[in-house]
Amino acid sequence: MSTSTPERVLTPADVERLNFSQTVGLVNEPNMCSGGAATIRAVLREVPGLTAGDRILEVGSNTGFSVLEMAAATKCDVHGIDIEDSSVRFSRNKAAALGLGNAHFAVGDGTRIDFPNDHFDMLFASNVTSFIPDRQRAIDEYYRVLKRFGVLAAVPIFYHRRPPARLLAEVERAIGAPLPRFSRADWEEMFGRPGSELFFSEEYEYLDLSPEQIDAYVAAVLAQPCNDSMSRELKEAAGSRLRYFYTLFNENLGYARYAILLYRKNRPTEFPILHASAPVAGSAQHR
Template identity: 50%
Template sequence: MISRPVLDALNDITVSEIRELDFSRLVGLVNEPNMPSGGGRTVRRVLELTRPRPGRRLLEVGSNTGYTSIEIASWVDNPVVGLDINPVSNEFARKKAAAAGIDNVTFDLGDGRSLPYDNGEFELVFCSNVTSFMDDHRRAAAEYYRVLAERGVLAAVPIYYRTTPPEDLRRRVEKAIAAPLPVTSLDYWIDVFSHPEATLIVEEPYEYVRQSAERIEGYVDSVFRQPHLEQQPEEKRTALRKRLTYFYELFDENLSYAGYSILLFRRAHPNPEPVLHESRRVVGAGS
């Protein structure tokens, strides 16, 4: 399932270079699943709430190694497109889809700030937290809406801070992801993804649960059971493993200050008026 360019990249990289890799570049080498917050549960929840119309094209911006696009395609008959800026990750995604026998998904190379698609082309545009890695959040959101069909849905799953993190921690995460990491809030992202022609129809907030060192180690073990990593020289394999573990532990600490939300904005929703007497779900009530 591993492509020749990826194997060549692994063979060429040195141990000292591995120690300086940012998370995105490391993911492309080790084929880390890089799933959205909440994993497959989030993807399935989005599909449950949006119910894409048959035959319409669906887009994921920031598909990385393919987890979300493949998960979507495995549940619907619609043609699914994953778009990512990293050609190595794209190649991983294609191989993974082919190995799973998922033939209604394709992967394109491109930038979320300038999507290579026609206006109104997609029924659903899904973006996890990829927008936060871009230097112009509003430009990216405008592109998402440009390619979104009438009565289509923009599904965003942004990560934001519920409480302010220590500055040293924020800076370490910023270096790890090789992108600016401003302290954003849920309100900020709702504002970014809002559009004059769209209605926020779903807002589901979640908070992260801290993971034990043992659970993180077990997850790293699962990543490194892949044949292309097992075959690496021990020194290189140890360096890759140590770098991935560092990122997981760092992100786990950072996420203790953070949360994420499933946000669904429907374009040209026929009933856009606000609700006067709002309500909330009763949790734990008897039948």
């Protein structure tokens, strides 16, 4: 006779105590990178030459959004690692349903990446590095698994205005982790390594959301087929929790921005330029 303990079923009261990551895991929210698919397209546009047989790794792939976008847009083998086994299982199932045989997912840790040296042509790390306690070790790992002239693509969130202490404390409780108070310059320095080159850097601001936009997004998350088995009461509790998080994050992102940072692992030449230049204002022509 089996003596295993049956898995405990969540109640609506339980859901009200979940942090953001736990709630995302419950409803399989896409949890995409800042800018969504537009960010993925921008990265791929600025890293030309990725071809069949090339390898891409995303650290912190979550429910698979970025890996699946890159696998659909290229013929590369795209790998994602995440510390949450449930997210990896969900991502694999979604890749199979989409017929994306070049998308691969595994449980993994950004500070101990289970791939050999000089293995990937590009490594994508959205804002995951913010939540890794030993960030320097993680970034060392990013560079270790990159090939010579490989590209590290990072999309960190940073503060350009100081938020109220009350807001910071509430966001930290919501995400269940300390929130780094980094500037864009802090991140640019942190991701750099001797011999690397920051060859692309572009900054974006977040647009304020209305309550109606937040409600519409919550409804779309809950309407996913993977949530069909949830009871009405559990969906209502999850929707309430998501609405709280999204409203809180909307306020927090009013003080924040994000940047797309692209680093080449090795510069082709270290020689400095003599005659520097700058674009002439108003001279751009689009045909």
